[in-house]
Amino acid sequence: MIETRGFKILRAVGLAVLSMLVIVPLYVMVVTSFKPLQDVSGTFEWWPSVLTIQPYIDMWSTVPLARYFTNSLIVTVVATICSVVLAILAAYAVSRFSFRGNRLFRLVVLSTQMFPGILFLLPLFLIFTQVQKTIGVQLNGSYLGLILTYLTFSLPFSIWMLTGFFAAMPAALEEAAMIDGLSRWGALWRIVIPVARPGIIAVSVYCFITAWSEVLFASVLSNKDTRTLSIGLRAYASQTDVYWNEMMAASIVVSLPVLIGFLIVQRQLISGLSAGAVK
Template sequence: MSASSEAHRLLPRPLLVTVTVILCAMVLVPVLYILLASLNSDLGVASGEFWPGSFSVESYGRIWTTADLANGLVNSILVCALVAVASAVLGTMTAYVLVRHTFTGRLTILRGLVGLQSIPGTLMLLPVFVLFSSAGNYLGVTVVGTRWGLFLAYLTFALPFSTWVMVTYLRGLPRELEEAGRVDGASTPRILVRIIMPLSLPAIVVSGIFAFLLGWNDVLFASVLTRPGTRTAAVALSAFGSTQEGGALPVYSQVMAAALVSAAPVVLLYLVFQRYLVGGLTAGGVK
């Protein structure tokens, strides 16, 4: 039975259409308001206009100086891209060892990967900050306020999830492919690079995108572990919005424009990797 026929069987068609319209409206109406507000003037948005009296892209030009968005976007892209690549690669290698080899503590590690997902990140903020500060004092290495310190923090939280995604996916890959490679004289690293990774590309993309989003959407850790020169786009946007509160004329139009510009890289990422993302999310459930 197809997915559409299954949905029609569970819900009557009029109710299904109504629910679909309501869910789409809940997502699209706020996005439409943000878009229209970014094309409006600050005065028009402050007065409560939904439809701009005159369309203007002036806010998109101002945010690069008022919100310091360019520096934040560069920092976010660098840190989050490195986290995505590192977590995807390390997660694949770790998952391959956990799936294909049996050793003492294997089940404990697998259970720990699941258990780590239940720990709220807010509880880890103070321990991570103290650990990074202590590393700077005892090792003479500056961690807090640097991009690579933020990279280590994000990788710590992204790697368990990426590893578990790859464990779920690799369990469905047939061992015969690896055995054929070994018959041809391929070593374990060569099998991993030439056979496992190409076949696991959808799952690798999924783990990488979720790792990217973990860093891109974070405000808490980035606010504590960065300084003005290394803060991310989320922190820059949050600081820009908070500094405008209580002003004579809040620059709501510029805040909306900055929010759309900050969301653009994520939307582009989904559009580019949409095919792999859908395949990776569904493959684990099917297998």
């Protein structure tokens, strides 16, 4: 199909408009983070007369941001590691072994993505409460409760993604390794996992972003000691004041780990997503 000049112009205008929808909010956030508080409450200025880094200094003392950052890091890293390890084992078993219920298991894993997460909020809260009453393990307001919650939602998608990736790999790789003396576990660790690294990285990034930016369950299942960043950012809005400049500065700082991580693994992430999706 030959593109006409008018079509090219229309496409360029459309892309420019869509780009502005992304760039303008980012620009407002960055500019606001460098403004004094008195300049934020008035009419918005696209280029402020005064720029200061004080919001980036004050944001650590206005709310316990370092504590929230630590909580998010603990919950996110542990949930990501557990999800990836369990997904590797489950996906490898599903893609390599034939057993009764294999197809049903895949359908159940895929069907979990059909339901919105808010449907599970009350059942999870009641289950955690009952667990505490029965065996004395506190899940509501604890790291363990948040980790199990995030694991519940990231694990099915991780299994589905890695199942497609492992199924695309020839089984002859493990068979040749086992002929040379490796066990099934040795072939998985030394052959399959290195080859599947792009897919594993893609799944890891998905799990990390899902847990790092989650708001709904963290707002109900956490307390003041386990509050994560996504909930802690709301503390900049008090009953009397809203520290918009510090909130924007904190939002930028919170986004940096995900942004830096994405830039580091960008190439492997894209190849892993495409490989899993094609299969």
